[in-house]
Amino acid sequence: MKRIYLDNAATTALDPLVLESMMPYLTNQFGNPSSIYSYGRESRLAIENARKSVARSLNVTPGEIFFTSGGTESDNMAIYTAVHDLGCKVIITSPIEHHAVLHAAERQVKDGRAEIKLVKVLPDGHIDLVHLAELLASTEQKCLVTLMHANNEIGNLLDLYAVADLCLKYGAIFHSDTVQTIGHYKLDLSHPGIHFAVGAGHKFHGPKGVGMLYISKDVQVRPLIEGGGQERNMRAGTENLYGVVGFAKALELAESRMESDQLQIRSLRDAFIHQLEQRGDVQFNGDVKGRCLYTVLNVSFPRTPETEMLLMNLDMRGICVSGGSACSSGADMGSHVIRALGTSAGRVPVRFSFCRHNTKEEIDQVMDALKACC
Numbered sequence: 142m143k144r145i146y147l148d149n150a151a152t153t154a155l156d157p158l159v160l161e162s163m164m165p166y167l168t169n170q171f172g173n174p175s176s177i178y179s180y181g182r183e184s185r186l187a188i189e190n191a192r193k194s195v196a197r198s199l200n201v202t203p204g205e206i207f208f209t210s211g212g213t214e215s216d217n218m219a220i221y222t223a224v225h226d227l228g229c230k231v232i233i234t235s236p237i238e239h240h241a242v243l244h245a246a247e248r249q250v251k252d253g254r255a256e257i258k259l260v261k262v263l264p265d266g267h268i269d270l271v272h273l274a275e276l277l278a279s280t281e282q283k284c285l286v287t288l289m290h291a292n293n294e295i296g297n298l299l300d301l302y303a304v305a306d307l308c309l310k311y312g313a314i315f316h317s318d319t320v321q322t323i324g325h326y327k328l329d330l331s332h333p334g335i336h337f338a339v340g341a342g343h344k345f346h347g348p349k350g351v352g353m354l355y356i357s358k359d360v361q362v363r364p365l366i367e368g369g370g371q372e373r374n375m376r377a378g379t380e381n382l383y384g385v386v387g388f389a390k391a392l393e394l395a396e397s398r399m400e401s402d403q404l405q406i407r408s409l410r411d412a413f414i415h416q417l418e419q420r421g422d423v424q425f426n427g428d429v430k431g432r433c434l435y436t437v438l439n440v441s442f443p444r445t446p447e448t449e450m451l452l453m454n455l456d457m458r459g460i461c462v463s464g465g466s467a468c469s470s471g472a473d474m475g476s477h478v479i480r481a482l483g484t485s486a487g488r489v490p491v492r493f494s495f496c497r498h499n500t501k502e503e504i505d506q507v508m509d510a511l512k513a514c515c
Contacts, residue, residue: 142459145503150293150321150437150494151463155387156346162390163348166383174380175371184382191389195353198392199338200329207354207372208385212320212341214365215354216241218376219316219337220287222362224249227314229285233258233276235268236481237294239318242287243477260288266297266427266482273304277311284311289318290328290338294478294492295427296437298322305334314360320344320352321434324395325403330355340392342384346496347391351384402497407435409495409504414438416508426484436495441479441488447515448489454514460507463492 146154166187172180174188189203196203209215220242223229232246232255249255258276261269268288277284286308291298301317308315316337322328323338324345330338338355342348356362356375369377395402414430417423417440426439442448452464464476479490493507 144459144461145499145506146461147493147495147499147503147507148461148463149496149499150296150344150434150492152343152349153346153496154498155343155348156391156394158394159347159387159391163383163387166386171382174382175369188380188382188385191385194389195340195392198396199323199355200331201355202358204373205330205355205358207356207375208380208388209352209354209376210350210381211343211352212239212318212339213241215337215339215341215352216287216316216318217245218354218365219339219356220245220249220285221365223285223314223316223337224255226362227285227360228283229314230255230282231258231280231284232256233260233273233280233284233286233313235260235262235288237262237266237292237478238287238289239293239320240477242289242318246287255285262481264482265431266292266295267432268299268304270300270303270307274307277307277313284308284313285316286313287316287318289321291319291321291434291437292427292478293321293437294476295439295482296321296429296434297427298432298434300432301328301335302332305332307334308336309334321437324392325399325434325436327396327399333357333359336360340388342388342391345391345395348384348387351381351388353388398497403435405497406495406499409499409501410435410438412501413493413504413507416504420511424484424488426479426482426490438493438495439479439490440493441484441490442515444487444489445515451489451491451514455507455510458510458514460510463494464490 172184174184192203192206196206261272263269290301314336319338320341323340336357341352364375366377424441
């Protein structure tokens with residue numbers, strides 16, 4: 142049975158060209174980048190070339206790019222340093238952020254270093270920017286605004302630059318989890334109102350276990366991990382050499398085929414929406430036909446004994462989808478995003494997420510399976 146993979150918001154398949162770029166550093170060119178002999182210098186050069194490539198893609202300087210283990214570490218570092226080093230006493234976020242943001246913010250509250258203010262979420266899943274402006278205007282202490290560019294469960298897109306302008310106007314620090322959009326949209330992180338942004342290689346056909354944190358040159362922060370001078374004294378520990386090389390190559394490839402991939406994937410998603418609408422009993426979560434990721438579609442089915450087991454039954458047919466974020470260690474507590482929208486009563490949400498490897502034939506097979514399962 143051929144497997145149909147529709148959980149690309151969780152992770153994507155490694156591109157063969159990315160693996161090819163990594164192989165020399167997995168085999169012969171294994172030197173520690175901190176060593177001064179030739180093996181080390183070759184590794185150091187590979188990392189710095191990767192940094193330049195990533196910076197060029199995001200329209201920032203190489204000195205503003207720091208490689209990490211992934212999006213979660215990057216989010217945590219941004220929030221921690223904004224509070225501890227930049228003096229942010231109020232964290233403005235939303236109830237539909239990734240747990241890497243919400244839990245990191247809650248930790249600062251538990252430690253007595255900050256308070257949280259939640260910006261309202263509109264019925265269609267978008268952030269209420271009018272309420273955000275009101276929160277910023279009414280808060281006297283320095284604020285950190287942390288809002289994701291694209292929601293990983295429903296796909297809604299934030300107006301990144303409008304929020305950056307608001308933060309600039311009110312002197313707030315702005316951190317955005319851009320994990321779902323780097324590699325899928327052309328981003329310009331040089332906007333003076335954006336202070337932190339985050340990427341993860343495995344979201345755009347790169348390797349797992351490697352990410353990046355953009356830190357604007359306009360802010361000065363201390364390292365979260367101590368013990369060495371790596372990453373220009375900002376992140377101690379021997380660098381993930383082959384991961385960094387793979388991250389940069391994956392982003393380069395994603396950028397080169399971004400327009401064609403968007404057209405292909407959006408057409409698949411639209412075709413799937415059209416077929417689902419013919420059922421008449423589904424409900425879409427988020428702004429699916431408006432400002433939304435072209436890779437994500439969140440659908441709620443009426444709650445029945447059959448749909449309660451929908452994920453398992455689809456898996457038995459070789460179809461991989463999810464009920465929400467893949468970062469919950471298997472804990473089935475329901476989606477905090479769907480709960481925040483208030484649309485979950487009596488329904489079972491399922492997230493389908495697409496990539497350039499998916500085909501129209503696969504979409505048709507998934508529809509047939511849904512008919513059989515429901």
